[in-house]
Amino acid sequence: MTHPPTRTYWLEHAWLDTHVEPGVAVEVADGAITAVRTDVPAPPPGAEILRGLTMPGLANAHSHAFHRALRGTVQVGSGTFWTWREVMYAVADKLTPQTYHALARAVYAEMALAGVTSVGEFHYVHHAPGGARYADPNAMGEALIEAAADAGIRITLLDTAYLSSGFGQPPTAHQLRFSDGDAEAWAERCSVLKERDHVRIGAAIHSVRAVPADQLETVARWADERRAPLHVHLSEQTAENDACREAHGCTPTQLLALHGVLGPRTTGVHNTHLTAEDVSLIGGSGTGTCMCPTTERDLADGIGPAVALQNEGSPLCLGSDSHAVIDLLEEARAMELDERLRTRTRGHWTAATLLRAASADGHAALGWQQAGAIEAGALADLTTIALDSVRTAGPLPRLGAETAVFAASAADVRHTVVGGRHVVRDGAHTLVPDVPQALAQAVDALRG
Numbered sequence: 457m458t459h460p461p462t463r464t465y466w467l468e469h470a471w472l473d474t475h476v477e478p479g480v481a482v483e484v485a486d487g488a489i490t491a492v493r494t495d496v497p498a499p500p501p502g503a504e505i506l507r508g509l510t511m512p513g514l515a516n517a518h519s520h521a522f523h524r525a526l527r528g529t530v531q532v533g534s535g536t537f538w539t540w541r542e543v544m545y546a547v548a549d550k551l552t553p554q555t556y557h558a559l560a561r562a563v564y565a566e567m568a569l570a571g572v573t574s575v576g577e578f579h580y581v582h583h584a585p586g587g588a589r590y591a592d593p594n595a596m597g598e599a600l601i602e603a604a605a606d607a608g609i610r611i612t613l614l615d616t617a618y619l620s621s622g623f624g625q626p627p628t629a630h631q632l633r634f635s636d637g638d639a640e641a642w643a644e645r646c647s648v649l650k651e652r653d654h655v656r657i658g659a660a661i662h663s664v665r666a667v668p669a670d671q672l673e674t675v676a677r678w679a680d681e682r683r684a685p686l687h688v689h690l691s692e693q694t695a696e697n698d699a700c701r702e703a704h705g706c707t708p709t710q711l712l713a714l715h716g717v718l719g720p721r722t723t724g725v726h727n728t729h730l731t732a733e734d735v736s737l738i739g740g741s742g743t744g745t746c747m748c749p750t751t752e753r754d755l756a757d758g759i760g761p762a763v764a765l766q767n768e769g770s771p772l773c774l775g776s777d778s779h780a781v782i783d784l785l786e787e788a789r790a791m792e793l794d795e796r797l798r799t800r801t802r803g804h805w806t807a808a809t810l811l812r813a814a815s816a817d818g819h820a821a822l823g824w825q826q827a828g829a830i831e832a833g834a835l836a837d838l839t840t841i842a843l844d845s846v847r848t849a850g851p852l853p854r855l856g857a858e859t860a861v862f863a864a865s866a867a868d869v870r871h872t873v874v875g876g877r878h879v880v881r882d883g884a885h886t887l888v889p890d891v892p893q894a895l896a897q898a899v900d901a902l903r904g
């Protein structure tokens with residue numbers, strides 16, 4: 457990522473973590489914020505003007521880019537998570553480094569248009585169909601890294617260990633391209649991946665189904681040695697809990713705790729079907745929780761105990777996961793609204809808390825500790841929401857956070873700035889000229 461030179465942004469309204477501040481000047485140099493001045497009622501000469509509500513850039517903490525090709529297709533008829541997975545595998549079978557690059561570039565461009573400045577890509581399609589290695593064994597991961605660069609956003613490549621189809625079962629034919637054979641081989645391949653200006657390398661355990669218990673520690677140690685983020689799909693389905701109890705006599709959370717996987721750099725994704733003890737183990741260890749409510753709704757997973765988890769000390773972040781939609785504001789809104797339906801009471805999360813989950817805490821879960829704030833020293837990642845669209849016009853600007861979370865959508869994102877670079881300007885992507893066409897072509901290439 458090349459950074460533009462020093463510049464000044466003038467924010468008509470800025471979300472400063474606790475309140476909306478009118479008229480804020482933000483100085484940026486080398487991709488980072490060097491100064492923030494309030495009480496600046498008019499744009500300084502030469503400043504880039506961001507009209508609307510500017511907040512720290514959004515972090516999409518859980519993505520499988522290729523699932524975007526399933527949009528619409530998997531909404532036909534009924535089915536379960538497990539029938540959905542068969543359709544997903546059929547698409548995964550068709551990916552090559554070239555087609556995956558084209559699709560991910562378009563998907564990450566869609567994310568930029570939705571205000572996302574960092575994505576956590578939970579990546580497990582490592583090898584060719586059948587499991588043959590590409591000339592570069594990291595060709596697929598590199599395709600994703602390049603796609604993020606082309607779309608102008610940051611990526612944390614959560615390189616995922618996926619070694620078995622279930623407890624004590626080898627990978628199925630579809631899953632052979634996900635597997636490195638064992639965790640040592642996974643670690644050896646991942647160790648070659650290099651961090652770059654826009655890239656962090658993290659680890660993932662696909663699930664307790666997909667990594668044998670005696671190999672969990674290898675993955676956890678690899679992440680620990682690098683102080684890298686470690687993510688894991690956790691108790692998304694009750695069937696996983698039942699199979700884990702049968703194989704190991706404990707819950708997936710207990711199994712992870714036993715093998716040293718939980719901790720402050722670890723994030724459990726979904727954390728849906730948990731016991732009270734699981735909630736204590738996750739919260740007490742400082743393990744994060746990534747909720748993906750639009751996907752969890754779509755797959756009829758259930759509503760996880762997010763409020764209890766946060767109360768026990770588990771920070772919340774958000775992801776669009778299967779990309780049924782890509783809209784972090786919708787994910788944030790769903791947290792509160794789903795909880796209202798479940799409990800028939802209101803006020804579980806404030807807009808401020810949900811924006812923190814969609815930004816600072818999401819970035820922290822992806823290893824971007826300096827992102828997610830409009831303050832000196834932070835990365836110059838900004839997302840501006842229009843306050844004059846049909847959805848957002850009317851409320852007072854000081855209610856900008858409530859308006860953004862409870863009424864706005866991705867369509868209201870007007871500007872996305874990543875490291876001081878304008879990636880989305882006035883609702884148009886500056887690097888990918890026609891994002892809908894890029895999506896249509898990339899998805900079409902995987903059809904048939």
Ligand SMILES: [Zn+2]
Nearest residue numbers: 520578689777
């Ligand atoms: Zn996922």
